[in-house]
Amino acid sequence: MNKFRTIRSILFMTYSLIIIVFFAVLVIWFYWWASGLLRTGATDTLGGLGRSMQERIDSEMTKMNDVSLDVMYSNLIKNNFKKYMSDMDGELPEGTAGSPPAGIQVENAKELSEILTAAIGPSRPVEQLYLYDFDNNAYGNGFDNGERAYDPEDKPWFRAVMDNTNGKIIGPPVLDEEMSRFISSREKQYSISLYRLFYDPYNAPMGIVEVKQYYNRIFEGAADFAKQNPFHAKVVVYDDTGRIFYPLEDDAEQSAAYVLLPGDGAAGIPDAFRMFVNPVTKEKELLASYRSDVTGWHTTIAVSESELLAPIADFAERTVLIAAVILLFAIFLSFVAAKRITLPIMKIHRAVRNMRLEDLGSARALSKELNSGLSELDQLHWSFLKMNTRLKQSMDELLLAQSQELQAKMVALNSQMNPHFLYNALATIHAMAEENMNGQIVAMTENMSGFLRYISSDESASTVEAELLHTQKYLEINQIRYGRKLQFELAIDERILPLSCPKLIVQPLVENALKFGTQQEPPWRIRIAGRLHDDGWQIEVADNGGGFSRESLDLLHGKIREIDETNAVPMLKLDGMGLLNIYIRLKLTFGEGAVFRVGNKTEEGASIVIGGPFLAPHNPVEGRSTGWKRRDGSEF
Template sequence: MKAISGGTGTPMWNKFRNIQTILFSTYSLIIIVVFTILVLWFYTWTSDLLRKNATDSLENNGKSMQEQIESEIRKMNDVSLNVMYSNLVKNRFKQYLSDIDNGASEPVDPAIPQASEPLESAKELAEILTAAIGPSRPVEQLYLYDFKNKVYGNGFDNRERYYDPKKKFWYDEVVSSDATKIITPPVIDEEMSKYISSRDKQYSMSLFRLFYDTYNVPIGIVEVKQYYNRIMRSVLDYKRDNPDQESVLVYTDAGEILYPLEANAEDYEAYIQYAGERRGSEAPDRFTSAFTNPLTGHKELLSYHHSSFTGWNTVLIVSENKLLSPLFRFARTTVLVALFILLFAIALSYVAAKRITYPILKIHRAIRNIRLDDLGSGRVATQELNSGLNELDQLHGSFLQMSARLRQSMDELLLSQSQELQSKLVALQTQMNPHFLYNTLATISAMAEEKMNEEIVAMSENMSDILRYISSDQPLVPLETELLYTAKYLEVNGLRHRSKLMYEFEIAERLKRLQVPKLIVQPLVENALKFGTLEKPPWRIRIKADVADHRWRISVSDNGPGFSEDSLARLDQKIRELGRSNEMPVLQLGGMGLLNIYIRLKLTYGDSARFELANSPEGGAVITIGGKLSNKEE
């Protein structure tokens, strides 16, 4: 025969081999697998859609900005072409130049006002140029330069004046270039700034062309000028609406940055180089690509657009985190909602499994969890099972009958123990009352002999408060209250000893509401006063309460002679005997109050009670009591 083990230990895996756990695990696994597949599919599909929409939005914004910039340049180009290909402009400009030359060769008396042909030619030329610009005035300013250092303006500036080719940074490039048009970078335009109410200096950009006559001979230069803010209006509007999102870069094929103004070229060098490499290898006019910023290490998306008309490149740069922030918010929301639904579904599976196995589990748990405390407190179930299964109902009924008999016996035992414990505490408390009263009356008697009448009156009032306190039927009081009456006791003795007695309290704020046995501190102070006064005054008593390692402690120290070795040994032996026998000490008027405190601590706090007697290195005795803080007190 095999021996049958009498141990109660159960392998861990056996604890999960029950009907409820198996049903719950099966239901939960099915729910988790199916739900996870659905959530992952939905998240993947939606995230791809959001990512595509975000990328498309970035591309569309870049394309829109590039097209609007190109549109402004085309307006400038169209105006310059209107002037270039207008025979009327060519003829009037040649006539204007000829009239100027002829007028210059025939001196006129300035004192005699008279009509001049150059003035008439200038008016006719102004009307033709105004018509060439158009009624909607798509550009702000038009200039015609001849090669005799004269310039004629039409727009805000309609003056006729001389110019110095050497001071025009664009002159040599326009005259010598084979390009049909030349667009200059933005510069501060002092002239056009005069016509804007803003105090800020205005930037402008110009488009230049050589102006030919009907025989294709250059006779001058056409400059079409536009405010920089108007050309870059789409970029500026976009940055105003998205101040913390995308960065915008506009630069020429030569790498000259047009936007932002006064930009640090090193900050954008990596973008320009990357776009140039992509164009060099694949030659795309536009693309959107992931990009890692070498300066910051951040992942970004870069949307590039090139205009073959202007030769300019527009780049939108946005952090992936910012661009895909809707996706991230959706992901967080999806996860939270999914977890909530999943937990709800698992909870339903748990309820279903529990409902199926409830009759068996109810009996099993009731038997397994039965404790003597439950029997004594009456917490054992007394209702019928009503499971619908006769065998289980009969078994549950028998268990209830057994529990009732055990509960009756347990109630009687607990009642007896409770009465015994209460009797001990009352007896110990009763011992302390006459002991305190005797000592106080002895003090009053001594003060009467010394004819300290006013002090006796004050002491009697304090005595009245203290007697009212010690005669109350509350076994536990807040530490704050205990210390209050301890202070009254010290005041009573202070009336007698005056400046010879000094005392101080050092109490942690969190311990003031700690529940302690009544008259647990005052006897310690009385003991310190009794033996501390054996030395020469002044006599110092210190009461300190603090918390350490989830335990409270109260120490009372004095500057007296301290405990003798015999006293410490005798008290220690008596405390050990009380700990073994659990008997109450007999409180004599000559002493034994410390043992009373010890046994009350033991009865209240059990093994966590602390009671220590020692001598301080600085001199004097130190008595420390304490106990473990409850969860509520912590």
């Protein structure tokens, strides 16, 4: 006996599986639910922090832009700058000669400085401002005041500003040695500059304004966020060209992985959170991308999914440990419960195994009690004991039932065939009525009465002659409808006509051949041949149709093998199982002597051979020819 197929093992494994599945589903569901809440909360938090950080960057850049616009649109600044630069080049006011006096230069410089200081504002939103003319002169205001000379070739931004006549230019972060001198920290300072052309009253370019701000002040919000956020998120700021502004000292390859990702603002898709696999670290990350309308910069916040879900992972580990302990205890309880249930069953099993025929209904068998403590099993045992008193009577009744079983099966199988034929006959009459074939309908209804008398008789057995006459009438009825499209031939050895056979075994084969044969182009030919063979008789029904498909043959042969192996009659349907019905009735009638072969002919069409041994009444006469004739007169 297989120990894994016992009731105890099945109960034990079932209980254990239920417990394991329950805990697994519970833990997985909670992890999924909590992960969703945490991810939603994290995205909301990161979204708020990201927008706040972007607003701080935009605020600093807006200050620089406002200062540049104040300078650009201030005629007072432009006039004083032009006047001052003229003094520097040695130009005199109209009507004077010689170099400008030193006092005039100082006065002009002071006046320009005061105007620029007023333009920047008392709160000094920017650290440094430079004005450049196109004669290689510049004037600064802020930490670095005064005039100086400059070489346009040394300024990488010069050509880009000159080519951009409609807006501002924001330069990349640069190490600023000059501004570093004004900071007490030993660290080198970086700055970011905003450039604009400014124009004279005639709208001709007269110079360039540069507004500088410390890099750390612009990205102070980003630096604070990168240090203090709870998820160790990474911040990357870049422009539409992919140039990275923040961070400065990070691994360029790692930062570049977040630049110009599909779906960010640069691609025209609204800012949103998305999952992303970092090509450098191979980790799954959650990204949020924002694009500033002020600077055109993209701010991307990236947080590792493992960092994001770390609390859930820790919870899952602890839950698994607790679940394992509970699971072991539950499995132990399931083992105890299974044992308590199966032990009384084993006692009942031993009682059944040791039961003898002479003990049936005896007082000794009825005196045994189980006392298992389980009401259901005690009742089962008591029912078994009471069953002994009725078993003898049941065995007698069973013998009587077996003697009637064969006849009952034959009647039931015949009842499956009758409506099948009736449905098809009524369909044929319906089709002829639509075509106004009144004479043919009269002939068919006359034949129908004969059919009904034949198939409605209580007897399940018939003779080969009666079966063939019944089949011939069926063919004649169908020839009324199809005319010369249907051609049939009966070649029957008269010695087999008196032999006994089950009723309705040939006509369904012809009906099956006609059903599938008419799916081909006419004429449709059906040939019925009957002959003696060895110790019995055989009838072959052949057609010129498309034959059986390989799948149909495999299905039919598989059902036949199943019937032969189990020796049981399966449930049969009216549609599609007529061949199996015939096989079963031949098997029930002739046993091992039944003949049933289904296949395809070599040239075309299908062939079905049925038959059986000689059963009285029969009196074979050698040498007699068949009296069955061809119905259409054409060559078959």
